[in-house]
Amino acid sequence: MLSNPASKYIPFKPFTQDFSDRTWPSKTITKPPIWMSTDLRDGNQSLIEPMSVERKLRFFKHLLQIGFKEIEVGFPSASQTDFDFVRTLIDDNLIPDDVTIIVLTQAREDLINRTAEACAGAKNAMIHMYNATAPAFRKIVFKMTQDEVRDFAVAGTRMVKAAMAKYPEVNWSFEYSPEVFSTTEPDFAISVCNAVSAEWGTSAERKIIFNLPATIEATTPNLYADQIEYFCRHINDRENVIVSVHPHNDRGTAVAAAELAVMAGADRIEGCLFGSGERTGNVDLVTLALNLYTQGIHPGLDFSDIDAVRLTAEYCNQLPVHPRHPYVGDLVFTAFSGSHQDAIKKGFAQQKADQPWEVPYLPIDPADLGRSYDAVIRVNSQSGKGGIAYLLENEHGLNLPRRLQIEFSRAIQRVTDETGTEVNGNAVFDIFNKEYLQQNKPWHLISHRITSSDNGQGGSLFTLEAELGYGEEVRKVKGHGDGSISAFIDALNLPIRFMDYHEHAIGSGEKTNAVCYVELRLGESGTGFGVGIHKDIVTASFHAVLSAINRHIHAGITI
Ligand SMILES: CC(=O)SCCNC(=O)CCNC(=O)[C@H](O)C(C)(C)COP(=O)(O)OP(=O)(O)OC[C@H]1O[C@@H](n2cnc3c(N)ncnc32)[C@H](O)[C@@H]1OP(=O)(O)O
Numbered sequence: 080m081l082s083n084p085a086s087k088y089i090p091f092k093p094f095t096q097d098f099s100d101r102t103w104p105s106k107t108i109t110k111p112p113i114w115m116s117t118d119l120r121d122g123n124q125s126l127i128e129p130m131s132v133e134r135k136l137r138f139f140k141h142l143l144q145i146g147f148k149e150i151e152v153g154f155p156s157a158s159q160t161d162f163d164f165v166r167t168l169i170d171d172n173l174i175p176d177d178v179t180i181i182v183l184t185q186a187r188e189d190l191i192n193r194t195a196e197a198c199a200g201a202k203n204a205m206i207h208m209y210n211a212t213a214p215a216f217r218k219i220v221f222k223m224t225q226d227e228v229r230d231f232a233v234a235g236t237r238m239v240k241a242a243m244a245k246y247p248e249v250n251w252s253f254e255y256s257p258e259v260f261s262t263t264e265p266d267f268a269i270s271v272c273n274a275v276s277a278e279w280g281t282s283a284e285r286k287i288i289f290n291l292p293a294t295i296e297a298t299t300p301n302l303y304a305d306q307i308e309y310f311c312r313h314i315n316d317r318e319n320v321i322v323s324v325h326p327h328n329d330r331g332t333a334v335a336a337a338e339l340a341v342m343a344g345a346d347r348i349e350g351c352l353f354g355s356g357e358r359t360g361n362v363d364l365v366t367l368a369l370n371l372y373t374q375g376i377h378p379g380l381d382f383s384d385i386d387a388v389r390l391t392a393e394y395c396n397q398l399p400v401h402p403r404h405p406y407v408g409d410l411v412f413t414a415f416s417g418s419h420q421d422a423i424k425k426g427f428a429q430q431k432a433d434q435p436w437e438v439p440y441l442p443i444d445p446a447d448l449g450r451s452y453d454a455v456i457r458v459n460s461q462s463g464k465g466g467i468a469y470l471l472e473n474e475h476g477l478n479l480p481r482r483l484q485i486e487f488s489r490a491i492q493r494v495t496d497e498t499g500t501e502v503n504g505n506a507v508f509d510i511f512n513k514e515y516l517q518q519n520k521p522w523h524l525i526s527h528r529i530t531s532s533d534n535g536q537g538g539s540l541f542t543l544e545a546e547l548g549y550g551e552e553v554r555k556v557k558g559h560g561d562g563s564i565s566a567f568i569d570a571l572n573l574p575i576r577f578m579d580y581h582e583h584a585i586g587s588g589e590k591t592n593a594v595c596y597v598e599l600r601l602g603e604s605g606t607g608f609g610v611g612i613h614k615d616i617v618t619a620s621f622h623a624v625l626s627a628i629n630r631h632i633h634a635g636i637t638i
Pocket residue numbers: 121124154156157158184185186187190209210211220221258294357
């Protein structure tokens with residue numbers, strides 16, 4: 080018989096009663112929540128090497144730059160580094176007047192007193208006290224009944240008030256977290272919070288923050304949203320309560336949980352940049368904020384230089400951000416596969432600066448995050464013509480006709496298949512150069528002269544005289560036609576059928592060159608392209624014709 084490890088897990092069901100009159104599923108998010116960064120506390124406490132004061136300061140300054148107004152700066156009673164850090168912020172006057180620092184403490188008198196002491200002299204400070212309320216913690220960690228846990232929270236609140244009273248110069252506020260709210264019976268969590276609120280003396284002038292952590296993410300996000308809506312409906316004095324959420328990402332759904340929680344009534348979200356934090360991390364505030372952005376809601380946070388934010392987080396956390404991390408990872412604005420590249424290229428070509436964003440496969444304009452378009456498309460063996468053409472156009476100004484894109488993508492494919500590696504824009508150009516522009520054997524152009532005369536039918540007759548190299552030989556040729564190219568082809572006296580022709584300028588001012596793409600058939604061959612670049616468009620077209628002929632010859636076409 081197969082063993083069944085799943086049999087040892089009991090699913091958490093928050094409600095015994097019916098909650099089918101929930102309203103959050105038909106709500107939408109219309110404004111940003113209050114953001115609280117806990118990078119310097121929950122993020123920091125989970126690091127292999129906790130941040131030094133120097134790293135914490137750098138992170139703090141960047142959080143201010145991003146626009147956070149609430150920043151949890153540490154657990155000052157837990158370590159001297161955290162205490163000193165808070166003191167540095169206050170003593171060096173580094174906290175702007177509109178920013179509140181938050182400090183976490185357990186509900187223990189010595190720790191609470193030390194926490195308040197750390198904040199002496201601050202303009203705005205919030206003490207954040209927590210105690211676990213979930214059944215497993217009541218049973219295993221605290222060995223307390225529900226009533227004892229409630230009384231414990233109330234006693235802690237009383238200690239917080241007393242500690243705050245010692246520093247009247249501080250504009251204090253209070254946050255209480257029934258830790259592990261995620262697996263606490265909702266009615267019990269509410270009864271604890273109501274008791275804490277009564278002790279705090281909640282009023283319009285003295286609001287309280289109830290932070291409802293998914294300390295361990297325990298359910299699908301819809302159930303967390305149910306818990307939040309239920310809490311919002313039943314908590315006393317709702318208008319004077321700021322309901323906050325603090326989702327962790329154990330099930331990988333913290334972002335969804337936070338978003339649904341806001342739909343369910345939460346006013347505030349605590350999390351970390353790029354999902355730093357205990358175990359699988361806290362909810363990622365960058366993803367949440369930029370998700371809002373793509374719904375047409377400004378998050379009130381500035382991520383216009385996302386790479387700088389990432390560098391700070393990586394430096395301070397000493398942990399890398401994953402290359403596929405939403406919005407910021409190295410590879411998220413990069414398309415390797417052909418159809419994606421094709422659609423992105425077409426999207427960029429059609430996107431107007433003043434129109435809503437509509438580039439396929441890119442949910443956000445990389446430029447809004449300070450990312451560059453150049454890195455959008457990369458080419459490897461999974462790539463098609465779209466990406467290759469994009470690189471040539473963007474990095475080298477070459478706008479290949481569609482059939483040439485298809486032809487050239489085979490040359491790239493040969494290289495990427497052989498090497499198994501990615502090719503960048505310069506490597507693509509090198510291959511293009513070798514494949515088309517350096518095709519000067521056996522035929523090459525030495526010199527030419529064109530004259531035109533009246534053809535007697537109201538048009539012009541072009542006469543071309545040229546010196547052509549053929550291997551080591553020099554051949555003098557002459558031909559006529561109704562245009563310079565037809566005169567050149569006449570002069571070559573080869574079985575050429577001219578199929579297609581494109582030209583455009585590259586560069587500007589004195590550096591302008593002309594590029595010419597010709598497609599022709601030689602004898603009974605299939606069609607093939609040649610490309611020429613020259614200051615003079617006519618010379619470019621002759622080079623293109625010779626490039627096409629030489630490529631046919633190299634492909635084994637005999638004439
Ligand atoms: C979910 C979260 O992230 S909560 C934040 C967690 N972060 C941290 O704990 C980081 C910093 N913590 C620390 O450095 C230490 O735990 C300290 C300094 C706070 C306390 O240290 P100690 O006094 O040595 O206690 P210890 O770390 O062993 O914690 C366990 C004790 O705290 C008690 N405790 C745990 N949480 C709380 C709480 N919220 N309120 C009151 N007591 C608590 C436990 O019941 C246990 O008590 P016991 O020793 O009487 O059995």
